[in-house]
Amino acid sequence: MKAIAMVIGACLILFAITNLTAAPPTAPALKIERGKYLVERVGMCRDCHTPHDERGEPIREKWLQGSPLSFKPIVPIPVWADKTPNLAGLPGWEDKEAVKFLMTGMAYNNLPGRPPMPQYRFNQEDASAIVAYLRSLAPVATSASRK
Numbered sequence: 001m002k003a004i005a006m007v008i009g010a011c012l013i014l015f016a017i018t019n020l021t022a023a024p025p026t027a028p029a030l031k032i033e034r035g036k037y038l039v040e041r042v043g044m045c046r047d048c049h050t051p052h053d054e055r056g057e058p059i060r061e062k063w064l065q066g067s068p069l070s071f072k073p074i075v076p077i078p079v080w081a082d083k084t085p086n087l088a089g090l091p092g093w094e095d096k097e098a099v100k101f102l103m104t105g106m107a108y109n110n111l112p113g114r115p116p117m118p119q120y121r122f123n124q125e126d127a128s129a130i131v132a133y134l135r136s137l138a139p140v141a142t143s144a145s146r147k
C-alpha cells in the first residue's frame with residue numbers, strides 16, 4: 001500500500017514539474033500590455049520610431065516601423081542619426097541583447113545607439129516587457145532593421 005502511495009506521489013510531483021517547465025511559447029497578455037504602456041507612455045518611442053503625416057500625427061499603420069527624423073540638432077553632433085530603424089517585431093535582435101540594450105544603452109555590438117536614441121536604464125522586468133510588446137507587433141520587411 002505504502003509503495004503504491006509513493007509511486008502515485010512521485011507521479012504527481014513529476015507532473016507538477018513538467019507543468020512548471022512547459023512555459024507558454026508566447027508572452028502573457030499582461031506582460032505585453034505593460035510593455036505597450038512603457039513604450040507609449042514612458043519611453044515615447046513613437047516620437048522617433050513612427051513616421052508622422054503632414055499634420056504631425058503619428059501614422060498608425062506604420063506604428064514603430066522606423067522613420068526619418070523630423071528634427072535636427074541646433075549645434076552639430078558628429079554621430080547624429082537622421083533616421084530610426086523599424087522596431088515592429090524586433091527583427092535581427094535576440095531577446096537577450098534587446099533586453100540588455102534597454103537596460104544599459106549598449107547594443108549587440110557593445111556600442112550605444114547614435115543620438116538622439118536615448119540610453120535607457122529600464123530594469124530587467126520592464127525591459128523584457130518592452131521586448132515582449134515589440135515582438136507582438138507584426139514584423140515588416142525592411143532594410144532599416146539593422147544599421
Ligand code: HEC
Nearest residue numbers: 043044045047048081083084085107113114115116117118
Ligand atoms: C528621441 C528619439 C528616439 C526615441 C524617443 C527612441 N529612439 Fe530608438 N533610436 C533612435 C535613433 C535615431 C536610432 C538610430 C540610432 C543609430 O542608428 O545608431 C534608434 C535606434 C534604436 C534601436 C536600434 C539600436 C541599434 O544600435 O541598432 C532600438 C532597438 C531602439 N532604438 C529602440 C527604442 C525603444 C524601445 C524606444 C522607446 C523605449 C526608443 N528606441 C525611443 C531615436 C529614438
